[in-house]
Amino acid sequence: xxxxxxxxxxxxxxxxxxxxxxxxxxxxxxxxxxxxxxxxxxxxxxxxxxxxxxxxxxxxxxxxxxxxxxxxxxxxxxxxxxxxxxxxxxxxxxxxxxxxxxxxxxxxxxxxxxxxxxxxxxxxxxxxxxxxxxxxxxxxxxxxxxxxxxxxxxxxxxxxxxxxxxxxxxxxxxxxxxxxxxxxxxxxxxxxxxxxxxxxxxxxxxxxxxxxxxxxxxxxxxxxxxxxxxxxxxxxxxxxxxxxxxxxxxxxxxxxxxxxxxxxxxxxxxxxxxxxxxxxxxxxxxxxxxxxxxxxxxxxxxxxxxxxxxxxxxxxxxxxxxxxxxxxxxxxxxxxxxxxxxxxxxxxxxxxxxxxxxxxxxxxxxxxxxxxxxxxxxxxxxxxxxxxxxxxxxxxxxxxxxxxxxxxxxxxxxxxxxxxxxxxx
Ligand code: TMP
Ligand code: ZN
Numbered sequence: 001x002x003x004x005x006x007x008x009x010x011x012x013x014x015x016x017x018x019x020x021x022x023x024x025x026x027x028x029x030x031x032x033x034x035x036x037x038x039x040x041x042x043x044x045x046x047x048x049x050x051x052x053x054x055x056x057x058x059x060x061x062x063x064x065x066x067x068x069x070x071x072x073x074x075x076x077x078x079x080x081x082x083x084x085x086x087x088x089x090x091x092x093x094x095x096x097x098x099x100x101x102x103x104x105x106x107x108x109x110x111x112x113x114x115x116x117x118x119x120x121x122x123x124x125x126x127x128x129x130x131x132x133x134x135x136x137x138x139x140x141x142x143x144x145x146x147x148x149x150x151x152x153x154x155x156x157x158x159x160x161x162x163x164x165x166x167x168x169x170x171x172x173x174x175x176x177x178x179x180x181x182x183x184x185x186x187x188x189x190x191x192x193x194x195x196x197x198x199x200x201x202x203x204x205x206x207x208x209x210x211x212x213x214x215x216x217x218x219x220x221x222x223x224x225x226x227x228x229x230x231x232x233x234x235x236x237x238x239x240x241x242x243x244x245x246x247x248x249x250x251x252x253x254x255x256x257x258x259x260x261x262x263x264x265x266x267x268x269x270x271x272x273x274x275x276x277x278x279x280x281x282x283x284x285x286x287x288x289x290x291x292x293x294x295x296x297x298x299x300x301x302x303x304x305x306x307x308x309x310x311x312x313x314x315x316x317x318x319x320x321x322x323x324x325x326x327x328x329x330x331x332x333x334x335x336x337x338x339x340x341x342x343x344x345x346x347x348x349x350x351x352x353x354x355x356x357x358x359x360x361x362x363x364x365x366x367x368x369x370x371x372x373x374x375x376x377x378x379x380x381x382x383x384x385x386x387x388x389x390x391x392x393x394x395x396x397x398x399x400x401x402x403x404x405x406x407x408x409x410x411x412x413x414x415x416x417x418x419x420x421x422x423x424x425x
Contacts, residue, residue, distance in 0.1 A: 018056065018077055018078050018081050019058045019075050019076065019077055019078070020075070020076060020078065020194065021074055021075045022072075022074060023074075025065035025067065025068060025070060025072065026070070026072055026194060026195075026196055026197070026237075026238075027065070027068055027070050027196060027197060027244075027247070027248050027251070028065060028067050028068040028070075028247070030065050030066065030067035030068065032063040032064070032065050032066075032072070032074070033063055034061035034062060034063045034074050035062065035063060035064060035300070035303040035304065035306075035307060036061065036062065036303070036306075036307035036310065037059060037060065037061040038060040038061065038229070038232060038310075038342055038345075038346045039059065039060065039345065039346060040057040040058070040059055040060075040345070041057060041058060041059070041060040041233065041234065041341065041342060041345050041346075042054060042055075042056060042057055042341065042345065042370035042371045043056055043077065043081065043082060043234060043341075043370060044233035044234050044235060044338035044339075044341035044342065044370070045082070045087065045088055045089050045235065045338040045341075046086075046088070046341070046370040047086070047088035047336075047361070047363050047364040047367040047376070048086045048088075048367070049367065050086075053081075053086075054368075054370050054371065056077070056081070057371075058075045058076070058077055058234065059074070059075050060073065060075070060232060060233065060234070060342065060346075061073065061074045061075065062074075062232055062239070064300065064303055065244075066298075066300070068243075068244060068247045068248070069241050069243040069244040069247065069297070069298060070238060070240070070241075070244035070247075070248065071220055071238065071239045071240075071241070071244070072237060072238050072239075073232070073234075073236070073237050073238075076194050076234060076237050077234050079146065079165060079192075079193065079194070082234060082235060083146045083147040083165075084146070084147060084148060084149075085147070085148035085149050086149065087147035087148075087149045087150060088149065088361060088363045088364055089126070089150070089338065089361075090126065090127045090150055090153065090361055091126040091127055091129040091130075091150075091187075092127050092129045092153075093360050093361050094397055094400060095400060096264075096397065096399075096400045097129065097264065098129055100262075100264055101129050101130040101133065101187070102133050104130065104185075104187075104270075105130055105131075105133035105134055106133070108120065108134075108183055108185065108214070109133075109134065109137060109139065111183075111212075112139070112182055112183065115182055117140060118139060118140065118182040118183070119140045119141070119142075119178060119179060119180070119181050119182055120134050120139060120140070120141045120142075120181065120182065120183045120184075120185065121141070121142050121143075121144065121174065121181040121183070121184045121185070121206060122141070122142075122143045122144065122184075122185045122186065122187075123144050123166045123184065123185070123186040123189055123190070123199070123203075123215075124144070124145060124166070124186055124187070124188070124189025124190075124192070125143025125144060125145045125151075125154055125159065125161060126145060126147075126150045126154065127150045127153040127154050127157075128143060128153065128154030128155075128157050128158075128159030128161065130185065130187060131143050131154070131159045131160075132154075132157055132158070132159055135157075135158045135159050135160070140178070141159070141160055142160050142161075142162060142174060142178060143159055143160065143161040143162070144161075144162050144164055144165075144166045144170060144174070145161055145162070145163060145164075146163060146164055146165045148163060149363070151163050162174075165193075166193070166199060166202055167193075167195060167198040167199055167201075167202045168198050168201040168202040168205055169202075170202060171201075171202030171203070171205040171206040172202075172205060174206055175205060175206050180206060180207060180208040180209075180211065181206050181207055181208060181211055182208050182211045182212075183211060183212055183213075183214065184203055184206060184207055184211070184212075184213045184214070185214055185215065186213075186214075186215035186216075187215065187216045188216060188217060188218070188265065188268075189215075190215050190217060190238075190240075191217045191218065191236055191237060191238040191239065191240055192235045192236065192237060193237065194237045196237075196238065196248065197248075197251065197252075200248060200249055200251065200252045200254070201252055203249075203252070203254065203273075204252040204253065204254055204275075207254075207275065209275055209278065210274075210275075210278055211274070211275075212257075212272055212273065212274050212279070213249075213254060213272075213273045213274070214270065214271065214272045214273070215270070215271055216262060216264070216268050216269070216270045216271075217238075217239075217240045217245075217268060217269060217271070218231050218236070218239060218240075218265050218266065218267065218268050219240070219241075219261075219267045219268055219269045220239045220240060220241040220244075220297060221241065221267075221291070221292055221295055221297060222266060222267025222268075223239055223266075223267075224295075224297065224302060224303075224306055225295065225420075226266065226267070226419055226420040227306060227309045227310060227313060227419065227420050227421075228266050228267075228419055228420075229306075229310040229313065229342065229343075229346070230337075230339035230340065230342045230343045230419070231265075231266065231339065232342055233338050233339060233341055233342045235338060240269070241292055241297055242256070242259055242269065242271075242285070242288040242289055242292055243289055243292055243297070243298070245259075245271055246285070246289070249273050253275060253276045254273040254274065254275065254276070255273060255274055255275070255276045255277070255278075255279075255281065256271060256272075256273055256281070256285055257272050257273060257274050257279045257280065257281050257282060257285070258271070258272035258281075258282045258284055258285065259271050259272070259284050259285055259288045260284060264396070265396050266395070266396040266419070269288075310346075313418050313419075313421065313422055314346055314347045316418075316421070316422040317343075317347050317349075317416075317418045317422050318347050318348065318349065318353075320416060320422055320424070321349060321353040321354070321391070321416075322353065324389055325352065325353055329387070329388055329389055330355050330385065330387045330389075331353065331354050331355065331387065331389045331390065331391055331416070332354065332355055332356060332357070332358065332381075332382060332385055332387050332389075332390050332391070333354045333356070333357030333358070333374065333390070333391045333393050334357070334358055334382070334390050334391065334392050334393055334394055334401060334405075334415075335357070335358075335359055335392070335393040335394025335397065335401070336357045336359040336361070336364050336367075336369060336376045336393070337393050337394050339393070339396075340357070340369065340393035340394075341369065341370055341371075341372075343393065343418070344369055344371075344372040344374065345370075345371055345372060349372060349374075350372045350373060350374065351372070351373060351374045351375065354374050354391055355374075355375075355385070355387075356374060356375040356376070356377050356381065356385075357369065357374055357375070357376050357377070357393065358376075358377050358378065358379045358381050358382045359376050359377075359378075359379070360378070360379050364376045365377060365378045382405065382408070383405075383407070383408070387413070388412065388413055388414060389413075389414050389416055389424070390408070390413060390414070390415055390416065391415075391416045391418075392415045392416065392417050395417055395418075395419050398417075402415075
């Protein structure tokens, strides 16, 4: 991703430089090869009526670097065509995520109690769901967010937001203007940036000597164990293991000092890094590395088996939907997630098999899913259709959605889930 200080303008997606492909690991330079392909895919988080944007595709194929353990996509669209004024993912659409970020902010603020005039920077601050908790306490903060759509919402709620991509140049400017950061936070964003070493350099540049960098990302171990194949889509350039994170940040003298599990997004890890030698390394780091080794994350056969399970899920899901269609049973989708773009395109599911999808994000409503062209409607359409079967596309929000739609279950409605296997529940 190009690093500049201006926000991203939507680019013509037909431009030739919109996809970059690598043959070597983006971190250590070792040769890499895809272990499977999910075929041609459109932009995952797309809620735009722009036909050129909808027709844009790249090939979704993940690869494991056998030298440093970093799982990455071979091809990725440029950041500018993803994160701009049309970006439709708003963190605040989930009550659970609002609570999750509230709790995390409280922990960070408690840690900073004895620091005079602390400064917190968030990379990829989205609609300000996290930083709103910091702003409320009058603590100095800055969100860095390239997507105008979400940055505008953040600013309107009182969160200081700079519209730009994050990298070493941005970091230098922030440090010059505001001083070093006591805490740099990033949630579900570091794994989205292909120029990851420039991000790491920026973090090292901006962080105070005794500061911490803490971020959350989907866990590779969970993705593999649960066959969460839909965690692969354009924005998720990397799927981190603890080993890969430790190796990557060691290159800029940042040390992994703690790691802890989070239940969000189908299983995430929260990492804490500090300048080398500044903080004691907790036993959790060695324990997590051991766990990974034992679960076969470094073994190529693990990924071959994963690829086979993906094909089995694809065939089973398609066959369940085709059988329901043959019986004249309408199926509705729940959650027009970015993940669902991979599922629908990989499995070949269109509006014949899923009549429409409900989603609570206003900018998605009235649009079509990219390439598969399934209409997206507001949540009210869910109860009105009186269907017996619903495909749970936002499966990572299952408890929140099941609680919200308890009446559906009471009247006998069934959920079709496909992670970790296809089941009607
Ligand atoms: P995510 O899985 O990337 O967090 O995306 C979740 C999507 O699901 C997002 O478009 C909002 C939508 N959603 C609903 O429509 N209803 C809900 O209750 C929740 C939690 C999410
Ligand atoms: Zn590597």
